[in-house]
Amino acid sequence: MNGTRMFQSAPAVLVASVALCLPVLAPDFMLFEFSIAVSYGIAILGLNLLLGFSGQICLAQGALFGIGAYTTAIFNVNFGMDPIVTLPFAAIVTSLIGVLIGLPALRLQGLQLAIVTFGVASAFPQLLLKMDSITGGVTGLAIDQPMAPRWFPGSQELWLYGLSLICAAASVFMLSRLLRGDTGRLLRALRDNPLVAESLGVNLTKGRLAAFAASSALAGLGGGLFCILNGFISPQSFLPMKSIDILIGGIVGGITSMAGAFIGAVFIVFVPGWTTAINPALGGLIYGLCLIAMMMVARQGIAGLPIGRGLQALKHLFNKKGLSRVSGAVPGQLGGE
Amino acid sequence: MVLFFQLLIDGLASGAIYASLALALVLIFRATRIVNFGQGEMATLSAYCAWQLCEWGVPIALSLLIVGAASFLLGVLVFRAVIKPVSKASTETVVVVTLGLFVFFQALCLWLWGADQRAFPAMFPGGGWDILGVRVTASTLGILLVLLCLAATMGAIFRFTRLGLAMRASAYSSEKSLLVGIRVERMLMLGWGFAATTGFIAAALVGPRLFLSPTMMMPILLYALASATLGGWDSPLGALVGGLIVGVAESLGATFLPFIGADLRVVIPIAVTLVILLVRPVGLFGSSTVVKV
Amino acid sequence: MNILTVRDLSAGYGATDVLHKVNFTVEQGTIVALLGANGAGKTTILRALSGLLPSRGVVEFGGTDLRQCSPARRVELGLAHIPQGRGTFGDFSVEENLAAGAFTIRDKKQIAEDMERWYSVFPRLAERRRQQAGSLSGGEQQMLALARALMSRPKLLMCDEPSLGLAPAITEQIFEIFKSLNDEHGMTLLIVEQNADLTLQFAHTAYVMEAGDITVSGLASELLSNEAVQQSYLGV
Numbered sequence: 121m122n123g124t125r126m127f128q129s130a131p132a133v134l135v136a137s138v139a140l141c142l143p144v145l146a147p148d149f150m151l152f153e154f155s156i157a158v159s160y161g162i163a164i165l166g167l168n169l170l171l172g173f174s175g176q177i178c179l180a181q182g183a184l185f186g187i188g189a190y191t192t193a194i195f196n197v198n199f200g201m202d203p204i205v206t207l208p209f210a211a212i213v214t215s216l217i218g219v220l221i222g223l224p225a226l227r228l229q230g231l232q233l234a235i236v237t238f239g240v241a242s243a244f245p246q247l248l249l250k251m252d253s254i255t256g257g258v259t260g261l262a263i264d265q266p267m268a269p270r271w272f273p274g275s276q277e278l279w280l281y282g283l284s285l286i287c288a289a290a291s292v293f294m295l296s297r298l299l300r301g302d303t304g305r306l307l308r309a310l311r312d313n314p315l316v317a318e319s320l321g322v323n324l325t326k327g328r329l330a331a332f333a334a335s336s337a338l339a340g341l342g343g344g345l346f347c348i349l350n351g352f353i354s355p356q357s358f359l360p361m362k363s364i365d366i367l368i369g370g371i372v373g374g375i376t377s378m379a380g381a382f383i384g385a386v387f388i389v390f391v392p393g394w395t396t397a398i399n400p401a402l403g404g405l406i407y408g409l410c411l412i413a414m415m416m417v418a419r420q421g422i423a424g425l426p427i428g429r430g431l432q433a434l435k436h437l438f439n440k441k442g443l444s445r446v447s448g449a450v451p452g453q454l455g456g457e
Numbered sequence: 458m459v460l461f462f463q464l465l466i467d468g469l470a471s472g473a474i475y476a477s478l479a480l481a482l483v484l485i486f487r488a489t490r491i492v493n494f495g496q497g498e499m500a501t502l503s504a505y506c507a508w509q510l511c512e513w514g515v516p517i518a519l520s521l522l523i524v525g526a527a528s529f530l531l532g533v534l535v536f537r538a539v540i541k542p543v544s545k546a547s548t549e550t551v552v553v554v555t556l557g558l559f560v561f562f563q564a565l566c567l568w569l570w571g572a573d574q575r576a577f578p579a580m581f582p583g584g585g586w587d588i589l590g591v592r593v594t595a596s597t598l599g600i601l602l603v604l605l606c607l608a609a610t611m612g613a614i615f616r617f618t619r620l621g622l623a624m625r626a627s628a629y630s631s632e633k634s635l636l637v638g639i640r641v642e643r644m645l646m647l648g649w650g651f652a653a654t655t656g657f658i659a660a661a662l663v664g665p666r667l668f669l670s671p672t673m674m675m676p677i678l679l680y681a682l683a684s685a686t687l688g689g690w691d692s693p694l695g696a697l698v699g700g701l702i703v704g705v706a707e708s709l710g711a712t713f714l715p716f717i718g719a720d721l722r723v724v725i726p727i728a729v730t731l732v733i734l735l736v737r738p739v740g741l742f743g744s745s746t747v748v749k750v
Numbered sequence: 751m752n753i754l755t756v757r758d759l760s761a762g763y764g765a766t767d768v769l770h771k772v773n774f775t776v777e778q779g780t781i782v783a784l785l786g787a788n789g790a791g792k793t794t795i796l797r798a799l800s801g802l803l804p805s806r807g808v809v810e811f812g813g814t815d816l817r818q819c820s821p822a823r824r825v826e827l828g829l830a831h832i833p834q835g836r837g838t839f840g841d842f843s844v845e846e847n848l849a850a851g852a853f854t855i856r857d858k859k860q861i862a863e864d865m866e867r868w869y870s871v872f873p874r875l876a877e878r879r880r881q882q883a884g885s886l887s888g889g890e891q892q893m894l895a896l897a898r899a900l901m902s903r904p905k906l907l908m909c910d911e912p913s914l915g916l917a918p919a920i921t922e923q924i925f926e927i928f929k930s931l932n933d934e935h936g937m938t939l940l941i942v943e944q945n946a947d948l949t950l951q952f953a954h955t956a957y958v959m960e961a962g963d964i965t966v967s968g969l970a971s972e973l974l975s976n977e978a979v980q981q982s983y984l985g986v
Binding site: 171175177179224227228229230231232234235236238239240242243246247249250360364367368371399400401402403404405407408409410411412414415416 | 492542543546547548553556557558560561562564567568676682720721723724726727730734738
């Protein structure tokens with residue numbers, strides 16, 4: 121799938137318009153949850169880049185998300201930096217660490233990478249506890265949330281929601297530029313056939329590392345944003361399940377769709393909320409079934425399903441009408457091939 | 458020196474548990490070239506079932522037998538319902554599906570039995586022996602014996618029976634096996650069944666050491682993945698040796714490496730995995746076929 | 751009497767058909783050669799016959815319609831297929847390969863007897879019983895593949911490019927064995943080959959394939975002497 125087309129596709133327009141209309145429709149507390157969803161969505165974008173575009177499966181995206189969150193928190197708590205200013209640092213630091221994880225990945229194949237990154241995800245909370253002098257250990261870190269400026273007419277939640285949307289827009293913009301450019305072409309070549317790509321002179325190492333760097337940067341940005349929105353983080357927020365949650369979001373939304381990343385994020389934020397009221401295990405059951413069912417029936421994810429297909433069917437209908445008119449005017453010409 | 462031997466013995470005991478789960482993973486990998494991230498959680502479900510039978514008054518030996526057989530069916534069922542339809546799909550797809558199993562079975566246990574921890578009945582007597590100051594408990598010895606029996610049974614099945622030959626052949630090449638008249642799909646199904654039972658044995662060994670909880674096998678899975686990678690993904694013997702090595706490395710490392718200590722012991726299996734993947738990706742006993750995955 | 755009758759057989763990979771309604775028969779007790787250039791569809795025919803590929807059309811083998819049969823069932827019925835590139839289990843010992851070949855035979859005594867019988871035909875294999883199949887030479891592996899296929903007591907033996915990668919002398923040796931199997935045991939053979947000249951010397955009848963269809967058929971001796979056929983189809 122081509123980056124430009126992805127960005128202009130119907131689900132993208134729909135997701136963007138819903139996101140813009142939300143402040144009018146949703147109460148403030150829901151705006152907060154949507155903001156959290158946006159932060160996950162950014163991390164999922166990163167995962168999609170790895171999984172959907174370079175076919176590498178990383179199960180440590182939750183840990184990288186956590187590294188971004190801790191970077192923001194530590195820069196704020198220890199150096200008194202404005203949390204918003206820390207966001208680029210969160211992206212850069214996480215990107216560097218992601219490349220460190222990605223380095224062995226250069227030699228690893230799909231399954232091995234999954235195993236190693238699963239290990240990283242499992243060890244991350246323990247590492248946070250061990251480095252309690254800077255991470256605050258079990259108690260975690262609380263940051264000074266950026267307050268809405270006095271000229272801002274809306275609520276604090278709206279201000280933070282706006283901030284999330286700006287981060288999301290920036291991520292989508294950067295990612296689609298990346299995918300449209302040389303790196304994107306390189307990644308697609310690598311995904312479709314690494315052997316051929318390499319024999320044609322495509323630099324496998326460079327491509328994979330670039331994918332890891334960009335993917336981790338997005339995870340870090342999402343994590344930093346999450347930290348700002350939540351105002352408080354602790355190892356509890358970054359258990360191994362977080363990585364699997366992010367993967368679920370990616371799969372449910374569709375791993376080659378940018379709009380899908382945010383649909384998937386909304387799914388992983390709201391589904392457990394709704395289901396735990398009925399039974400705490402229900403969310404997990406739904407998650408598990410979704411992962412399995414999506415892989416068996418709908419690999420394109422939600423973004424590839426109802427809206428996209430409906431529009432395609434409509435387009436198909438119009439095209440057919442157009443065609444039949446032409447062939448009616450010049451009989452036999454189209455069928456002559 | 459006494460401390461060293463004590464740690465060695467304790468490490469072997471936990472290593473035996475990692476080894477049995479690793480063996481389950483390897484059985485599945487050999488049969489279907491899939492790493493089943495849901496293996497541990499399937500085993501947890503089995504362990505809960507055994508516990509439930511005991512609660513209902515079934516003697517422990519009998520309930521272990523019943524659940525052992527039921528686990529086999531669970532493995533077969535999972536293969537038929539979930540794995541077979543995606544068997545020709547890409548690696549990423551299959552990994553996601555097995556993660557789906559992981560999430561699903563964990564949630565299922567949580568749903569059926571809640572988050573409260575349950576005490577799994579002890580299978581071995583409580584006593585032990587002091588040998589030159591090293592404490593060897595009956596449970597440690599029991600666990601090692603179970604592993605030994607498991608290994609011997611598996612080895613005998615693979616080496617000396619028609620079924621074992623067919624399973625090995627199917628693992629080597631499904632097409633060549635079809636051409637000699639082996640019903641390959643049935644063999645893969647049996648592979649999943651055996652693996653589920655083996656996984657259950659691992660969970661039953663863990664049960665009395667920890668408490669039963671829906672997440673109890675998660676850390677064990679990590680160690681088992683490391684053990685299988687260390688031993689070589691297509692080698693059952695490798696899984697056993699790998700498991701024991703990882704167990705001992707963990708036990709010694711957590712005590713003798715101050716920067717790791719008890720809280721960071723989880724880093725040890727990751728380090729083992731990374732080192733072996735970079736130095737010898739096929740593992741200690743693996744053959745070169747695995748790298749092509 | 752025909753042991754194998756194929757009518758309107760179509761098969762292929764994915765959406766495209768490689769075979770287009772192929773018709774041919776194999777008479778009991780003969781050696782039949784299936785010739786043709788690379789990509790003509792010879793291997794596809796064998797894969798469709800042994801059930802590795804889904805196919806359409808009628809395949810009758812010894813009076814049984816094979817369409818409903820699984821690959822395993824076809825072996826039980828007496829159809830053996832030695833695929834291109836030997837089809838031995840590389841990390842099994844020679845003996846284990848033979849045991850795997852006898853998978854469809856339940857009688858242990860019969861298996862032991864057959865094993866000794868083929869060891870006496872292929873003494874090189876007897877010497878290397880415990881050796882890994884993967885460590886054998888190309889010729890030895892082809893012999894092992896042949897012995898392995900014979901362990902299932904086939905009525906029809908299909909062999910895909912037996913000469914591939916073998917020295918001419920060894921190829922000739924393999925064909926001599928085919929001939930003696932046919933002479934002494936009345937075995938029916940269907941041999942796919944690119945090496946037309948050699949194969950035609952051993953075969954009774956032959957079919958020539960071109961682009962997924964059989965274009966020429968006849969007695970092997972006729973094809974061998976017919977210069978037009980030689981030039982246009984066999985590229986000799």
